[in-house]
Amino acid sequence: MTSVYLSERQRSAIKTLPKVELHLHFEGCIQPESIEALARSIDQPMIRRTQDLYSFKDLEEFLSTLDWICNLVGSEHEITTLSQSLVNYLRGQNIVCAEIIINPSHWRLSLDSLLPPILAEFARAESQFGITLGLLPSIGRHQKNADAMQLLDWCVSNSHPNLRGFSIDGSERGGSRTDQFVGAFKKAKESGLGITAHAGESSGSQGVVAALDQLGVDRLDHGVRAVEDPGLMSRLAAEGIPLNVCVSSNCHNLYPSFDQHPLPQLLAKGLICTINTDDPAMLDINLSSELVAVADAYDLSLGDLKQLQLNAVGAAFCPLDNKAQLARQIENEWSAIT
Ligand SMILES: [Zn+2]
Incomplete structure (x- = not known):
C-alpha cells in the first residue's frame, strides 16, 4: 500500500530534502563490504x-x-x-543533523x-560540509557502574564540541534495571x-519508567512499549519526552509487521516521535526509505513527515542556534515541495 497523501513527486523528493536522525549506531552503519575488507586485511575468516x-x-x-565486527578494528x-x-x-541521504551512538564496550x-x-572527523565534516554532528558514547546495559x-x-x-550526550543501550532482556547507573x-x-x-x-513499559525516574532522560531511544501503559503515555506527552522511534528495526526484533507497530497510537496520544533507522547497514535501509515506508504504512502526508x-x-x-537554523x-x- 502507498500513502494516498503522498504524491509521486513528493515521494521522490524525500531523498534530497534535508533530514535529521537521532537514533543511529556507529556500529550499525558499517557496510558488509567494509567488514570483509577489514577481515581480509588481518587474515580473519568471515563469521558468515x-x-x-x-x-x-x-x-x-x-x-x-x-x-565480532568491532574486534576487527585495530x-x-x-x-x-x-x-x-x-x-x-x-x-x-542529505542528513543535515545526526547524533550517533557508539558503545565502546563492543570495541x-x-x-x-x-x-x-x-x-x-565529525568536526571536519561540520566545517567542510555544514552537517551538524554529535557523538553519544553509550554504556552497555550489562556493564557495571x-x-x-x-x-x-x-x-x-x-x-569536545561534538561530544553531545551520554547513552545506555544493549539488550534489555536481562532486565530493565538501571539503578546501578543513577x-x-x-x-x-x-x-x-x-x-x-x-x-x-x-524491556517493556517498566524500562521506560526506570529511564525517566532513575536516569533522568531527556529523550528515549525506542520507548515504543510505553503504549502498553496509558498512564505512562500521558506522562511522556505531558513532560514532552521525545521518542526516537525505529519502525523497521522494531519490526525486526519486536513486532511482526508495520501493521502491529504502535507508532500511530503514540502519535494519536500526542507523544513527540522522531523517525530513525537504528542500524541502517545491518537492516539494509536508509532514512529516506524509512520515511517513505512509514508514510505508506500509516497514510502520512509530506506535512506529517516534515513535522516528524x-x-x-x-x-x-x-x-540552540543550530536548532533554529535547522528548523528554518x-x-x-x-x-x-507541493
Ligand atoms: Zn538503537
Whole structure:
C-alpha cells in the first residue's frame, strides 16, 4: 500500500530534502563490504558469508555479531576510515543533523584510540560540509557502574564540541534495571551532556519508567512499549519526552509487521516521535526509505513527515542556534515541495 497523501513527486523528493536522525549506531552503519575488507586485511575468516553477515535470528546474535565486527578494528586509521564512510552515507541521504551512538564496550580499541578520531572527523565534516554532528558514547546495559563512571570521566576530561550526550543501550532482556547507573547519569547531566536511553523495546513499559525516574532522560531511544501503559503515555506527552522511534528495526526484533507497530497510537496520544533507522547497514535501509515506508504504512502526508523532522530538531542535543537554523531549513525546503 502507498500513502494516498503522498504524491509521486513528493515521494521522490524525500531523498534530497534535508533530514535529521537521532537514533543511529556507529556500529550499525558499517557496510558488509567494509567488514570483509577489514577481515581480509588481518587474515580473519568471515563469521558468515558477506551477503548473509547481517542475517540474525535474535537480538543476542545481533549483539554478538557486533562484537565480532568491532574486534576487527585495530587502529585509529581504520576508525577514521569508518567515520568518513559514515559521513559519506549521511551526505548521500542529505542528513543535515545526526547524533550517533557508539558503545565502546563492543570495541577492543581504548577510549583514547576510539573516540578522538571520530570526533575529529565529525568536526571536519561540520566545517567542510555544514552537517551538524554529535557523538553519544553509550554504556552497555550489562556493564557495571564503574564502567559507566570510567566512560563518563573520559567524556568530561575530553570535552569536545561534538561530544553531545551520554547513552545506555544493549539488550534489555536481562532486565530493565538501571539503578546501578543513577550516579553516572546524574553526573553526566550535571556536566551538560544530553541524556538518552534505550528503553521500552525488549524491556517493556517498566524500562521506560526506570529511564525517566532513575536516569533522568531527556529523550528515549525506542520507548515504543510505553503504549502498553496509558498512564505512562500521558506522562511522556505531558513532560514532552521525545521518542526516537525505529519502525523497521522494531519490526525486526519486536513486532511482526508495520501493521502491529504502535507508532500511530503514540502519535494519536500526542507523544513527540522522531523517525530513525537504528542500524541502517545491518537492516539494509536508509532514512529516506524509512520515511517513505512509514508514510505508506500509516497514510502520512509530506506535512506529517516534515513535522516528524521538526520533532527531531527539537529533540536534538546540538546548540540552540543550530536548532533554529535547522528548523528554518526544514520548514522552508519541505514546504516548497507541493
Ligand atoms: Zn538503537
